[in-house]
Amino acid sequence: MKLDEIRIPRFDAYERVMHWMAALSFVYAALTGLALWTPVLYWLASLSGGGFVIRGTHPWSGVLFSVVIGWMYRRWAKTMYLDADDRVWLTRLDKYATHQHGALPPSGRFNAGQKMLFWSQVATGLLLLVSGVVLWFPEEMPRGLRLAAIAAHPLAAIGSIGGILVHIYMGTAAVPHSMRAILRGWVSPEWARFHHPKWYKVWRDSANLR
């Protein structure tokens, strides 16, 4: 078999279903949350069920998103810790942004930027869940906690939405063929060697290729 006919498995079916559940629950929670946040964005309610409906569905979509983030944590956390190469990679982010890939240390299955996105989503997801529960049942909460939640919930949402906008840009426009990985589960050897050389090497050694 020629090298360009080989498909390297990147995400199994469980990971792909998990990812798209995160994406759907996130988009719904973000649209409804923005509609509830400010009258300027209330028109978004008409895209997601109408004002009355979204008051009830927004918290539940947030709960679903948190559950999926919990699954992601269980599945991916151990591959998301930064190694020595990742720490150098982060100091050379400008090289990544300007496509000087030769100046970057090699990445494993995920690069340092992807790892930072993961941890930022875990952190903001936790903050959104805790502050969201406080806002869901305000009568039962002390005043100080309510005020803290009123400030924390939109701030965490802005951080989370900003991160996901960058992630969508990276996964679609900036890194061609990434979508194939998360939709169909595989990548080509060229893609793996270019974007994730250390991960490619592990696969190549296990497949006994030169």
Ligand code: HEM
């Ligand atoms: C809404 C549209 C989304 C699109 C188009 C999208 C796209 C992608 C793509 C193409 C990959 C594969 C990257 C690779 O193979 O290296 C990926 C992976 C991943 N996605 Fe998404 N994604 C979306 C939403 C989300 C959301 C809401 C989360 C929430 C946490 C998320 C978290 C992740 C994580 C942790 C990975 C693995 C690491 C990484 O590649 O960053 N994604 N996504």
